[in-house]
Amino acid sequence: MGLINAPKFIVDHNVGKLAKWLRIMGYDTRFFNGTDDADLVATALAEGRVILTRDTQIMKRGVITSGRLKAILIQSDEPEQQMRQVIDRLNLDCQIRPFALCLECNQPLQERSKQQVEDLVPPYVFQTQSQYMECPACHRIYWRGTHWQAMTKRLKQFMEG
Numbered sequence: 001m002g003l004i005n006a007p008k009f010i011v012d013h014n015v016g017k018l019a020k021w022l023r024i025m026g027y028d029t030r031f032f033n034g035t036d037d038a039d040l041v042a043t044a045l046a047e048g049r050v051i052l053t054r055d056t057q058i059m060k061r062g063v064i065t066s067g068r069l070k071a072i073l074i075q076s077d078e079p080e081q082q083m084r085q086v087i088d089r090l091n092l093d094c095q096i097r098p099f100a101l102c103l104e105c106n107q108p109l110q111e112r113s114k115q116q117v118e119d120l121v122p123p124y125v126f127q128t129q130s131q132y133m134e135c136p137a138c139h140r141i142y143w144r145g146t147h148w149q150a151m152t153k154r155l156k157q158f159m160e161g
């Protein structure tokens, strides 16, 4: 269910909130929680990921100034403004694909039948929802609920804002 020809990202810990928003839009996004900038840059190069960071030092590296590796220096403290900057800069479409990737670990989700999740979701969810996905890594179960609706609404708000 991944996006074809879409940018992939690596998000520095100083802009970590971007990871969930990009994943809910279906963009393959790795979260970097290491301390060594060299590791961040090496991973981005090896996996073809765009770096999102607030660290000006990273922007001065040769692979980035030469254009070999794409990086965006995030300007704002606010996650909404940060997302706007990324969307504007890369011309991302603003669609939400909440069943594509696990918001916590970036794994592609797998479809599950209602029967398979009966003992794994709250009874009121089981009664009202028919479509379920599971993360093969952390085994979270996803369904369309109020959490999605709230995130969808917020994303639309700051895209229009």
Ligand SMILES: [Zn+2]
Binding pocket: 102, 103, 104, 105, 106, 107, 135, 136, 137, 138, 139, 140
């Ligand atoms: Zn997961």
